[in-house]
Amino acid sequence: MLGWNMKAARRAAMAAMLAAPAGAALAASPVLQAEQSDVATLPPVGAHWVLPATDRDAYTLYDADAGRILGTLPASILGNIALSPDRRTFYVADTIWSRVDHGTRQDLLQEYDSHTLALRREIPLPPRALAVYKGQDFDVSPDGKWGYVFDMSPATSVTIVDLAKGAVARTVDIPGCALVFPWKQGGFSSLCGDGSLTNVGYAGDQPTVTHTAPFFDANNDPIFEQGLVDRATGHALFVSYTGKVYEAALGQKPDIAASWSLQAAAGQPVAGTGVQEQAWRPGGKQPFAWNRATGHLFVLMHVGPHWTHKTDGTEIWEFDPTRHALVRRIDLPQPARGIAVSGDAAPLLYATSPDGTMTVIDARTGTVRRTVEAHAQSMIVAPDLLPGRNG
Amino acid sequence: MPVSFLDTLGEAVTRRLAARSSRRGVLGRVGAAIAVAPAFPLLPVRRADAAPATPAPTLTDFERRAQSTDPTKCNYWRHCAIDGVLCGCCGGGIHTCPPGTEPSPVSWIGTCRNPDDGRSYVIAYRDCCGRNICAAPKSCGCNTADREMPIYRPQASNDIIWCFGTASTAYHCSTAAIIGQAG
Incomplete structure (x- = not known):
């Protein structure tokens, strides 16, 4: 082809020299060839891929290094998304109605191929909990075998989905408790209204349900819903409205460490529960992110009194939870309502703002890499790619 | 309930x-x-x-700024723990669902202080259901959080779509009806 083109070009150049000057340029350029329409596919999932919830109808997949959109996964404002541990599948748990706002309600777990983003399979579910933007409504067990879907009718339960079979395995009632925090293996825990955890062990037969003693003050200083789990260890970090951090080794009998204060770790006054007590406090719609490689916790912080737990953050504070120490305070270019961080050792931090922008920050320096006009809602998902599971 | x-x-x-x-x-x-x-x-x-009858309660910022004249604003006193679009902006009212929608029989609740009489009232934030979300101006979309609780305390949690027990669970807007005086 190249030879032919070269020859054609040479011939065209000769012709152009011999021909009259008028029209020479037109004749010199080769005729554009007809094109076939095709569909893009994706390379293996990258460490800096991120999925902000966008507008009210999708998660948009970004390559944050390049700052460009790779594709779109449809999901309503009530939908949750998770990447399978083998990185082959994006799971979307969502609820739709056959006639948009009425008709037959359908709750589904949808499987999208992570290479083509093609819809591969849809698994019918019992009615899910419907609450706006809570990542902890749905998760996949770190071994990839089970999907955990939080239900609320308003009685609460969790539907366990056998992901290999593509079918519901069973539903486990968790009265007085909510959300799912997967263990390293074999079950999940949920936060309870009396300040405890309930723990559901399940390996395919009868579930075993245990409860911890209450360990936080659910009346005055409740733990945020957006607790985080390190999927490699099954350790969870829970943070309370006033900034107390509780680390728990999740399992049938969770081991819960004594709490420490974000503010004390940062050399700031500890926040209390006073409604006029101004202090640095965690807040937002998705105020926490945890980087697996460094073990560092990132928290959206603002100054305000108690009950400002949904207030956007003006700074991101980075902590080393093992030392109970502040690492860095990062000023945000504008207040943010949600954050996420990649799982790798060169982490990118993502912040979503009320005007829909997604700010990409180099977590090693705290500097802004780029700002993307993303139509972003508050929730943003950065899949953690555990080593050795490349699909 | x-x-x-x-x-x-x-x-x-x-x-x-x-x-x-x-x-x-x-x-x-x-x-x-x-x-x-x-x-x-x-x-x-x-x-x-010689002493004041009862010490003045410490008010939250919302309570300090709350008004009692315009229920289509987020700072109306009953909206101390609301999350959603105000039905008063959507063809309904403070305790009225817009035409074509249906009130949820259950709700989350808040405890809000009326600046006119200084009393606290229990407010039922009933969602109106059966149409997709109302396209009211942004100023009608409110998210306040006085005494708002996580979803494991559902009665005081305002992120839940409370359209339980309605023909359709599609969320349209939220109301703020008085249930009674808080104890």
């Missing part, structure tokens, strides 16, 4: 009290108080009528 929630709360408080106190303990403490009372001089005492 609000009533059952209050019942549950009352029961929980009573049970907790019962669990933490024994009859003998209470008798002991009362007896001790009687026994040691003479040891403390009763005078001088501060005269009750």
